[in-house]
Every structure is written in structure tokens, then in C-alpha cells.
Amino acid sequence: MAESGSRGIGRVGVIGAGQMGNGIAHVAAAAGLPVVLVDVNAAALDKARATVAKNMDRQVAKGGLTAAEKDAALARIETGTGMQRLADCDIVIEAATEREEVKLSIFRDVCSVLKKEAILASNTSSIPITRLAAATDRPDRFIGMHFMNPVPVMKLVEVIRGIATSEETFEAVASLAWKLGKITAVAQDYPAFIVNRILVPMINEAVQTLQEGVGDIRSIDAAMKLGANHPMGPLELADFIGLDTCLAIMRVLHEGMGDSKYRPSPLLVKYVEAGWLGRKTGRGFYDYSQEPPAPTR
Ligand SMILES: CC(=O)CC(=O)SCCNC(=O)CCNC(=O)[C@H](O)C(C)(C)COP(=O)(O)OP(=O)(O)OC[C@H]1O[C@@H](n2cnc3c(N)ncnc32)[C@H](O)[C@@H]1OP(=O)(O)O
Ligand SMILES: NC(=O)C1=CN([C@@H]2O[C@H](COP(=O)(O)OP(=O)(O)OC[C@H]3O[C@@H](n4cnc5c(N)ncnc54)[C@H](OP(=O)(O)O)[C@@H]3O)[C@@H](O)[C@H]2O)C=CC1
Structure with missing residues (x-):
């Protein structure tokens, strides 16, 4: 796709100061670009700046x-806990927790302060863009802008139009992705889009393989790293995501999709219920309090 200018996007807002937001x-x-990073949690903002x-x-x-460019x-990154700070942004990219009710509540709050012409983008990994857009005051200026983790390293941004997304919004976001040094892939608005439709069922199958005792954590990760040339094993990657x-x-x-082939592995559910969420909580399929991290099963 050819560069088409920044199309009026100067100031960028980001909501959610977790691993994707930072x-x-x-x-x-x-x-x-000047950036305003907002989170409900002031400690998360401090941690994000340090990261x-x-x-x-x-x-x-x-x-x-x-070093001067870094400084x-x-x-250029301003942080704060109030949505009011986003009032001057030309685009706000929401990167809060992957829960629909959290995102809808954020959109309600942010739409009341955003300028009329501002674009609202979601970094959601899976939730239908059309459904999220319909809950806002600007479905034509709402879009999916799905970055990959770790954002400074990964080249791709998936761009997902909702049914009402305007061509102007799409062009502005594609142009912004280009300016950020990313390459775009356009995905249609179906559950989990392209990358996660393919990647996350693979991870889920790895957890099921672990549950059934086909292999232990080290074997499953080694098999996929050395046998399929993946940079991380699927369980290591699950902890990372x-x-x-x-x-x-x-x-x-x-x-x-209404298809049982996508049912979550009960072992994945169990880890989440335990609060073992991976690297961000220090424990998932691996225990990160040790170096090198040790398998937890
Ligand atoms: C869930 C979703 O909705 C969508 C998703 O994001 S799915 C997840 C997609 N991401 C992946 O699949 C990542 C798979 N893993 C990898 O590609 C690699 O393991 C990795 C790039 C993360 C690290 O690579 P590595 O070779 O083990 O580490 P390392 O040599 O230290 O780092 C490679 C580069 O990444 C940088 N880097 C590594 N981790 C980083 C991080 N967390 N943040 C920023 N930069 C990082 C390093 O500085 C290094 O940069 P240079 O190439 O400029 O030297
Ligand atoms: N992890 C990944 O590999 C990828 C994730 N994504 C998507 O990006 C989004 C963020 O994921 P990720 O960064 O991993 O998640 P994290 O859990 O690391 O961060 C989410 C952040 O959002 C904050 N938050 C929660 N509710 C609100 C709110 N109402 N207002 C402002 N901030 C809020 C959380 O605060 P607190 O901790 O206090 O709850 C936390 O700081 C999700 O939609 C996810 O699906 C997309 C690509 C890759």
C-alpha cells in the first residue's frame, strides 16, 4: 500500500497501559507523534513508562x-487517569482488557469527550468491530487496528472495517500504520479476524495436548520450536500473550462460530481461574520467579 500522508492524524490517544498499550x-x-496514554490504574501508567x-x-x-531521540x-508521551485528556486527540486507540463490557464502558466515557471528527480504534484481539462500533456515537469513524505483541518488534497491523466504517477512516488508519513503520493486512470482521483465528486455536490445541498428557510443557514447546521453527513454543507464547x-x-x-472445534481447553480455563495468567502475573505454564523459568506441571 502506498504512503498517503498522515491524513490529519497528529495527536494519538491510547487507552489501557498494559503490554499492548505501552x-x-x-x-x-x-x-x-504526541501521545496521551490513559489507564484507570496510575501504577500501570508508571510501569508502562518504565517499560x-x-x-x-x-x-x-x-x-x-x-539517546536524544529516545529522550x-x-x-512526547503524556499519561493520566482521566478520559478528559483525550479531548484533543485525532485518534484514540483502545487497548484495555479483552472484555466486551469493559470496552463498551470505555467507549461510552470516551465518546463524551472526543471531538466529533476523531477516529476511535480498538486493538481488540477478537471482538466483532461492527458490534463495538454500534455501541458508539461514530460507527463510521470506528475501526479495528490490531497490533501484534511485542508491538515495537512485530511488523503487522491487522485493519478491520466494521460494516459502517467509512473509506476515509480506513485510509487514515492505514496511513497511520504506515507512519508507525507497520505493514497492514486487511481482515474481514469475523470472530478473531485472521491472525488469532489461526494462532489461538493452535495454542488451545497445545493446552489440550498437555491436558491429555501427550507431552509435557517442555516437550510441547520444544516440538513446535525445533520441529516447526516457531520462535516461541505455543505454551511459552500463551504465557507471553x-x-x-x-x-x-x-x-x-x-x-x-457456533462450532465445538473452538471450545476452550478445560485446562486453559483452570489456569485462568487460578489467576495464573502467564508472564504478567509471574506464573502461567511457566514460573517466572526462577531463571530460567520452570514449567508449572
Ligand atoms: C494475541 C493477539 O491478539 C495477537 C498477537 O500479538 S499474537 C503474538 C504474536 N507474537 C509472536 O508470535 C511473537 C513470537 N516471538 C518472537 O517473535 C520472538 O520470540 C521475540 C521477537 C518476541 C523475541 O525474539 P528473541 O530473538 O527471542 O529475542 P531477542 O533477540 O532478545 O529480541 C529480538 C528483537 O526484539 C526486541 N524485543 C524483544 N522483546 C521485546 C519486547 N518485549 N519489547 C520490545 N522489543 C523487544 C529485541 O530488542 C530485539 O531487537 P533487535 O532485533 O533490534 O535486536
Ligand atoms: N496480549 C497480546 O498479545 C495482545 C493483546 N491484544 C489486545 O489488546 C488489549 C489489551 O491487551 P493487553 O495489553 O495484553 O492486556 P493487559 O492486561 O496487559 O492490559 C490491559 C490494561 O487495561 C487496563 N484497563 C482495564 N480496564 C480499563 C478501563 N476501564 N480504562 C482504562 N484502562 C483499563 C488494565 O488495568 P488493570 O490492570 O488495572 O485492570 C491494564 O492496565 C486486549 O483487547 C487484547 O485482546 C492485541 C494484540 C496482542
Whole structure:
């Protein structure tokens, strides 16, 4: 796709300062855009700023960014807990927890402060864009902008139009993705889009393979890393994504496709019920309090 200018997108808002939100803020600030990062939790904002600084340090060490560029990029990121701060943004990208009721409540709050012409994008991994858009005051300016984890490293952004998304909104978001150094893939608005429709059932099958004792955690991950050349094994990747997010995606697929082949593995449900959500809680299929991390089964 050819670069078509930034199409009026100057100031970028990001809602949710977790692993995806901090990555989106990172790449937008590094591309020279002022960023406002909002979360309900002030501690999450502090942690996000520290994570962005640490990840930019990696880029400085590798020569991808100078120390002065890093300082300037960090200075472009403003943080806060109130939605009011997003009033001047040209686009707001929602990257909060993968729960529909959380996202709908955020959209209600943010639409009341956003300027009329602002675009609202969701980084949802799976929830239908048309359904989310219909709950806002701007279905024509609502779109799916699905970054991959870790955002500063992964090249892809999936762009998903809802049924009412305007061509202008699509072009503006495709152009923004380009400006952030990403390559876009256009996905139709079906449950979990392209990447997660394929990837997360594979992860779910790995958990089922573990539950049935076909292999242990190390064997399953080694099999897929060494036998299929995946950079991470599926259980390691599940911990990296977050087991709550993996389960939420399987539930959207199961409900949205109405097909039992998408049923979540009971063992995945059990890990989430235990609060063992992966790296972000220090424990999932691996225990991250040890170096190297040790399998938990
Ligand atoms: C769930 C969804 O909705 C959609 C999704 O995102 S699905 C998940 C998609 N992501 C994946 O599948 C990731 C699979 N894993 C990988 O590709 C690799 O393991 C990895 C890129 C994460 C790390 O690679 P690695 O070779 O083990 O580590 P390492 O050599 O330390 O890092 C490679 C580069 O990534 C950078 N990096 C690694 N982790 C990073 C992080 N968390 N944040 C920022 N940068 C990071 C490093 O600085 C390094 O940069 P350079 O190439 O400039 O040197
Ligand atoms: N993890 C991944 O690999 C990927 C995830 N995604 C999607 O990105 C989104 C975020 O995922 P991820 O970053 O992993 O999740 P995290 O759990 O790391 O972060 C979510 C953040 O959102 C915050 N939050 C919750 N409710 C609100 C609210 N009402 N207003 C503002 N912030 C809120 C959470 O705060 P608190 O902790 O206090 O609840 C937390 O800081 C999800 O939709 C997910 O599906 C997309 C691509 C990849």
C-alpha cells in the first residue's frame, strides 16, 4: 500500500497501559507523534513508562535510536487517569482488557469527550468491530487496528472495517500504520479476524495436548520450536500473550462460530481461574520467579 500522508492524524490517544498499550504508545512517540496514554490504574501508567524507556534503551543499544531521540520520544508521551485528556486527540486507540463490557464502558466515557471528527480504534484481539462500533456515537469513524505483541518488534497491523466504517477512516488508519513503520493486512470482521483465528486455536490445541498428557510443557514447546521453527513454543507464547486473553479469544470464537472445534481447553480455563495468567502475573505454564523459568506441571 502506498504512503498517503498522515491524513490529519497528529495527536494519538491510547487507552489501557498494559503490554499492548505501552507498545502502541512507544511506536507512536518514536514516529514523532504526541501521545496521551490513559489507564484507570496510575501504577500501570508508571510501569508502562518504565517499560517504554527500557524497550527504547534496547533500540539505543542496537543503534536503532539515538539517546536524544529516545529522550524526545519519551517526552512526547503524556499519561493520566482521566478520559478528559483525550479531548484533543485525532485518534484514540483502545487497548484495555479483552472484555466486551469493559470496552463498551470505555467507549461510552470516551465518546463524551472526543471531538466529533476523531477516529476511535480498538486493538481488540477478537471482538466483532461492527458490534463495538454500534455501541458508539461514530460507527463510521470506528475501526479495528490490531497490533501484534511485542508491538515495537512485530511488523503487522491487522485493519478491520466494521460494516459502517467509512473509506476515509480506513485510509487514515492505514496511513497511520504506515507512519508507525507497520505493514497492514486487511481482515474481514469475523470472530478473531485472521491472525488469532489461526494462532489461538493452535495454542488451545497445545493446552489440550498437555491436558491429555501427550507431552509435557517442555516437550510441547520444544516440538513446535525445533520441529516447526516457531520462535516461541505455543505454551511459552500463551504465557507471553496472557492466558486470560487467549481464553477470551477462544470464547469469542466458540460463541461467534457456533462450532465445538473452538471450545476452550478445560485446562486453559483452570489456569485462568487460578489467576495464573502467564508472564504478567509471574506464573502461567511457566514460573517466572526462577531463571530460567520452570514449567508449572
Ligand atoms: C494475541 C493477539 O491478539 C495477537 C498477537 O500479538 S499474537 C503474538 C504474536 N507474537 C509472536 O508470535 C511473537 C513470537 N516471538 C518472537 O517473535 C520472538 O520470540 C521475540 C521477537 C518476541 C523475541 O525474539 P528473541 O530473538 O527471542 O529475542 P531477542 O533477540 O532478545 O529480541 C529480538 C528483537 O526484539 C526486541 N524485543 C524483544 N522483546 C521485546 C519486547 N518485549 N519489547 C520490545 N522489543 C523487544 C529485541 O530488542 C530485539 O531487537 P533487535 O532485533 O533490534 O535486536
Ligand atoms: N496480549 C497480546 O498479545 C495482545 C493483546 N491484544 C489486545 O489488546 C488489549 C489489551 O491487551 P493487553 O495489553 O495484553 O492486556 P493487559 O492486561 O496487559 O492490559 C490491559 C490494561 O487495561 C487496563 N484497563 C482495564 N480496564 C480499563 C478501563 N476501564 N480504562 C482504562 N484502562 C483499563 C488494565 O488495568 P488493570 O490492570 O488495572 O485492570 C491494564 O492496565 C486486549 O483487547 C487484547 O485482546 C492485541 C494484540 C496482542
